[in-house]
Amino acid sequence: MQQSVSLGREDILNSADQTQRIVIQRQEAAAEPEFAKTVGEITSRDPRMSMRDVDVFYGDKQAIHHVSLDIGSNEVIAMIGPSGCGKSTFLRCLNRMNDTIENCRVTGSIKLDDQDVYEKHRDVVSLRARVGMVFQKPNPFPKSIYDNVAYGPRIHGLAANKAELDEIVTTSLEKAGLWDEVKDRLDSPGTGLSGGQQQRLCIARTIAVSPEVILMDEPCSALDPIATAKIEELIDELRQNYTIVIVTHSMQQAARVSQRTAYFHLGYLVEVGKTSRIFTNPRHKLTEDYITGRFG
Amino acid sequence: MAKLSLGEHTSQQFEQELEDIRNKVLTMGGMVEQQVADGLKALIESDGALGQTVATSDYKVNQLEVEIDEACTQIIALRQPAASDLRIIMAMIKTITDLERIGDEAEKLGNFSVELASVDRAPGYFTKLKHLGEQVRESLRGCLDALARQDTEQAMRVAMSDQLVNTEFEALMRQLITFMMEDPRSIKRVLQVMWCARALERIGDHTKNVCEYIIFMVKGKDIRHISLNEVEQVISSS
DSSP states (O other): OHHHHHHHHHHHHHHHHHHHHHHHHHHHHHHSOGGGSOEEOOOOSSEEEEEEEEEEEETTEEEEEEEEEEEETTOEEEEEOSTTSSHHHHHHHTTTGGGGSTTEEEEEEEEETTEETTOTTOOHHHHHHHEEEEOSSOOOOSSBHHHHHHHHHHHTTOOSSHHHHHHHHHHHHHHTTOHHHHTTOTTSBGGGSOHHHHHHHHHHHHHTTOOSEEEEESTTTTSOHHHHHHHHHHHHHHTTTOEEEEEOSOHHHHHHHOSEEEEEETTEEEEEEEHHHHTTOOSSHHHHHHHTTOOO | OOOOOOOOOSOHHHHHHHHHHHHHHHHHHHHHHHHHHHHHHHHHTTOHHHHHHHHHTHHHHHHHHHHHHHHHHHHHHHHOOOHHHHHHHHHHHHHHHHHHHHHHHHHHHHHHHHHHHTSOOOTTHHHHHHHHHHHHHHHHHHHHHHHHHTOHHHHHHHHHHHHHHHHHHHHHHHHHHHHHHHOGGGHHHHHHHHHHHHHHHHHHHHHHHHHHHHHHHHHOOOOTTSOHHHHHHHHHTO
């Protein structure tokens, strides 16, 4: 009798625990903001990368909230949103650049051609060759122009001999629209080029290892309008062979270079859709407010 | 009622510029509405002097059109508007063209009223014309109201009512043809009445266009050149 009473008490405690858990879960669900559900078409007909329910935490702080998005082959997708909205964090998940940040934790699924990017034994170096990155500030190596481009192919063993390496360097510089400007001074230091040229050198360095996807984190924010126009023109040409994800603070740039636009707000993907639609008739009020300059 | 319920721009100046354009377009609408009313009155009441005033006051509307056009061009060049702002600018640029044309038609009414005031009036010519005119005025008023309040439902109602104006116009045409057949000497006068009716019918068409721009501005949906059924689908889909 005594035993059954004590069991009953445990039952009650358990069920109280459960109730509490449910209450907490409900509270969490209720705490989801109105914009938690993405508006627009997250899927792509021919996805190159596919993300589902991606959450990113820096320590206890959640920076990205269950973002799901496909990135189609040969498309340029622009990520826009106010500072701190998580667009760069999300971009950096795509080639595991966040691995270098100690307390950063990524959950959910990120796939490149149906392979899990976050698989335990994934070779991150080869992943980053497939998913290249161009940063905000041009960051050429303190080496010659030639060596800057040849660096990747060398460490990945992409060229069997000097002739092949030369070929890769030439093609990459040509594709990056820099060849004519540097062909006579391949031995001079990359850091001696102008800002716009340095950025194109970084793009050449990225495409030298034949990536599938190129991530660009505000690639033009340190450049003048002419250099910016050249990079934008280049992005459009590169689209023939690569998939490009670009984070930009310039809405005009997003409108000019991308086919799809994704709008992030406070770590949520609020809206995604064709750029032409997002910039003429966005569905979500937050997107509308942001692109028409009604924020803040 | 669907409205563009948006907050204010971070840039107060941009907010002000847009507001100025909206106000100017509404002022232009008011002027055109008055022109049509006066033109019609001059016609019905054989008031040649009023007709003359209508005919000569069209330049004010034209001036305003140029002013608004320039302001819109400035905004596009300097502010690069997007989404609802862009739609407002596009809708305003198109609206003022139609308003200006309505002004031109009202000017025609003024001119005809001067001519018709100097000849004998046969009874019956103007009864139906007056009716048509009132219908057109009603549509124009409703349309400008819808523009001021960004009321797509009303814009839709007015756009649909253009069919009534057209029916009325056709009935008037038939009547005027009978007059001409009965008494060939009246042909000259009847033709003038016909031109007036034609001007009113055109005003109805321009009014309908403005209603379509209102729907585009508020909802981002283009309902031009599609069937009524499709229009209803488009409107209800958002």
